[in-house]
Amino acid sequence: MVKCFTINGYLGFMKEKLKEQRLLFLSILFMMLFSFPFAKIMNGSTIILGIPQLYFYIFVIWLLLIFLTWLIADSRLFKNKKNKDE
């Protein structure tokens, strides 16, 4: 309990808050990317690599979302010390 009042505890807490905010941002951004204006912009009859344009767009964005979630939540890049220890 006392631990969270140390500087490291405080920084860890701030980092945790930042992680939450990053993930929230990611979620809102991609919800928009999958929805009306963007989905409509990508709607079309072109075929990319044998896949209709809109399907292609959705799968690429989806993969990007997964990658970014991994980057923020589980990669070493953003991991704070506490997680590394585990």
Next chain:
Amino acid sequence: MSNVTVILWSVFYLIVLFGIGYYAEYRSSKHKSIINNPYIYALSLAVYCTAWTFFGSVGRATTTGVEYLYIYLGPAIMAPLFWILLRKIIRISKTQRITSIADFISTRYGKNISLGVVVTLLSVIGIIPYIAIQLKAISSSIEIVTSTTHVIQHSFNVFSDNTFYIAIGLSAFVILFGTRSVDATEKHEGMVAAVAFESIIKIIAFTVAGVFVTYFLFNGFGEVLKRSAELPSYQQLFVVQDNKMYIQMFAMMMLSMLAVLFLPRQFQISVVENMQEQHLNKAMWLFPLYLLIINLFVVPIAFGGSVIFNGQNINADTYVLALPIKAHQPWLVTMVYIGGFSAASSMIIVETIALSTMISNHIVMPLLLFLSSFSKLNFEKFFRLIVISSRRISIVVIILMAYLYDRTVAEKYSLVSIGLVSFTAVAQFAPAVILGIYWKQANKNAALIAILIGFAVWFFTLVVPYIVGAGFLDESILKDGLFGIAFLKPLELFGMSGFDTITHGFFWSLFFNSIFFIGISLFSNRNSEEIYQAEMFVDIFKHSTQSAEGSVVWKGTAFIPDITSLLYNFIGKQRTDHLLAGYARRHKVNFTQSGKADPMLVSFAERVLAGAIGSASARIMVKNVVKEEELSIDEVLKILRESQVVKETNKELRRKSLELSKATEELRIANQQLKQIDEMKDEFLYTVTHELRTPLTSIRALSEIVHDNPDIPDPEKNIYLASIIKETERLSHLITQVLNLERYESGRTQLNLSGIELGALLYEIEDSARQLLKEKKLQIHFNIQALMPLLEGDIDLLTQVFYNLTSNAIKHAKKNIQVEATYHDNVYRISIKDDGEGIPTELHELVFDKFFQAKNQTLKKPEGSGLGLAICKRIVEMHQGKIWIENQMNGGANFIVEIPHSNMTNKIE
């Protein structure tokens, strides 16, 4: 494939599942859990993909195109929020020992029984059709794989129906691995391991089937697309034609976002079976990745199937099986059949466990408690048995009801549409849960009414059309509305038309649900229990950092034997003793088997009980055995505030002690300084007296000589007397200097400021030192900048400084002395250089110490008091200036004085 082969494969697969279940339980009993692993956790979350995904996605892709993907995009969008929402729900559920979504909602709103009942009923009614379509998927896949050798039996006989036996096998599995312990918060490790295994099977089976269709039946994605371009529906499936479709897509996304959190099976796996919050970090990206992979081949299978079966009457839901059958690939058919079976069975297993826990804890238990309060029946001893059996019975009942539903209603509808109706049912929990964990004002009445209204609208807009379709209701209600009111048409409520049924029903049910929820919350009050629970839920991260047992809201009298016997009845003697021993260890208390129980123990027992029978029933049970006093709202608030105050006080204490240690450090430093000053003072006194004694001694010796020898010749006597006078002068000079220095240092001297012409002052000093210069045959050179502004300072003191420095230079110089004065950047800089031996660098600062020379006079007799430079330094500092020494290239010393030119008047000490 023959009927027997299919049965054998199914039995074989079930045996494998049982084996995995047993293995996982065995490992768990040895404390080497295999499910305590983020990858297993992520895989078990994929219970989201049911037979509906396995078969139904293909069917939906052939009718609505890209829209089917949004059922999987919703969870992908929700996944990053797992860290925010799900983690909070997990933390709350662990501290409060919550066992299901019904328990969660009921606990949040003051452990309310009615809410538990409503949520349970809504879940059961909403989910049974969903379980039914899993059975339907199994039965129709059996039908398809056997139809090549057998004629499809249209006569319906339960005992010749394979699906019936499979349903029984699944019930056995669920009973075995889902109801091992009465404590529902204990992990069902065998079940989770089996579900994770099934996730692997279904994704492999579907992907292999997809690769087969795409690359063996066709020549890659491109060819599937080219061939399907000939289909009439092609354009509308690959390209969104109608802008309304975007709204439908968005609705699907929102709906599946909520479903992935609130479906009872998802809640069971992601919250109740969660081992560590940290597992979310991996699940957040692995789970969406799983969904992406399993969806990759939906389109090629859907359109490949449409091309191959063009014109034939084959349900698109079955393409994934029908294509390998048509291509005569028996092994692939078996694999896909097992994959579909795994998708269906995993859903059935988890969903029935979740629902049976809800039924036993939120319907059977309250009913039992209600009955026992009226009759004198003493069935408390059998509670454990009753809880477990009610769970087992409800498992069988749920699966049987689903089976019957499958055989009567579900035949007529596709997989996905029924699944979406269930999604919409559980979406009704969203306002109560999401607002409940962030908004303290959300209250019980609001939750109850909002869920009931959402439930009613859901039933009216989504279930009634099915009932009509099944022929149980007259069609006029669809055409003319309820009671003939046109505004109340189930598919066009309040005249909203043009949307698909799901979007329509989802919108209206959630709209009314949220509006009533927020509205009633804002205009009604909460009782004490609700206030306390709201606090515990919303601020869980604050409360769970301290011991969950720390803050207790309870007042009354309880006896330990009552509490322990209550626990014995429900969770057994062994586990009770184990838990109580753990409690005693944590709180360092000694248990006696008698005496009064403190509030902390009572609330601990209540939580343990809640894990077995749900918080609402646990509340009532505890109330029955203890004498409780009702807490007023004021008291609850007081307790909460007190725990807040304790926390604040702790914080304050920490701050104070930090300040204290800082002050201590400052004091220590001050003390050190004082000691140093004291030492310096002692040393000063010692040096001063020593310095005074030297001239005194010589005065005394000389005067004794004169006194004792009256016959000394006059000239000689005069020499002695002159020496005495000189020594006296030295003595008085020394005393004057000591007094001066003391005066400067104590700050009692006021500077007598006037405008000084620096050049003139320096030339004047040369005049007064001329005699000395002549004696030592020294040359003095001046280099003084013209037109310097007047220096504001004390002319007497500054004269003393430069006189001292000049005479110092005269003492050490060999031939030349150079005096320079410049004015630059508001600073006067005076330097006095000699060409003597110079001063070693290490002494540059020391020479300004008092009596420095005296202390180092080992070699030669002191010339001067040893206070001159110390006085100079002090005077310069009084003028806000600096004095220091630099070595010259030729070896002589260079004394430099810098005095700023500015408003001295303010800075006089």
